[in-house]
Amino acid sequence: MSALTSRRSAASALRIGRLAAMGTVAVLILIAGVWASWGTAQHVMLTKGRERGTMTVEACADDRCTGPYTPASEGSRARDRVTIQSTVVAKKGRTYAVVVKPGSDDVVRTGPGGVLYAWVPLGGALLLASVVVAGGLRLTRLAWVLGGAGLTLLTVTFVAL
Missing domain, CATH: 2.40.50 (OB fold (Dihydrolipoamide Acetyltransferase, E2P))
Known part of the structure; x- marks a missing residue:
């Protein structure tokens, strides 16, 4: 019994470690996307x-x-x-x-085209994070939402410009 309990504990620890690592990577990707976008977006959105x-x-x-x-x-x-x-x-x-x-x-x-273009790095980050969320966290619905949001942002920007 103790070998079976030990094996289950090890599997649980690995699962928690994978979730923590992949969750951290996904969050860091999204933070990097916001950070890269904000350098331009602040000038476009806060014009006062x-x-x-x-x-x-x-x-x-x-x-x-x-x-x-x-x-x-x-x-x-x-x-x-x-x-x-x-x-x-x-x-x-x-x-x-x-x-x-x-x-x-x-x-x-400035204007809608400028705002959309400023947030393009976030669109790319959403697409990349969706792959990490789907593969690393195995949260497919959330991954589809993230990927869809990123693809929508990039497509609307392409059409607007």
């Missing part, structure tokens, strides 16, 4: 007191587009050249509503 205006894209190279900035908010100043980080967000010759990152000449796109 920030310099807002428009940018006309003149040139794009190496995943960066540049152009002049025209202010739209009080206290904002015109700039001859600002930079937006990705050519996925901007197309040459178009004008976009943007927010200037404090202390720089870098801008981020």
Whole structure:
């Protein structure tokens, strides 16, 4: 009897260890996704007191587009050249509503497209976490919810941009 009890205890300990490890990995993936998204999302979502205006894209190279900035908010100043980080967000010759990152000449796109684009890293993290939840935690329904949310976010962003 003691060998059987010992075997059951070992199996329970391994199961609890697997759940704790995989749960930790899934949570860390989601935290990393939020952290990566928040670097841009804070500027897009919390625009009060920030310099807002428009940018006309003149040139794009190496995943960066540049152009002049025209202010739209009080206290904002015109700039001859600002930079937006990705050519996925901007197309040459178009004008976009943007927010200037404090202390720089870098801008981020505002509006629904900018908000969605800012949260793309979270969408990827949701997809990755769904695999960990399904395989490591064996919680398939939760995994489908996480994966569906990530896929939806990425698809809506692709359509919006």
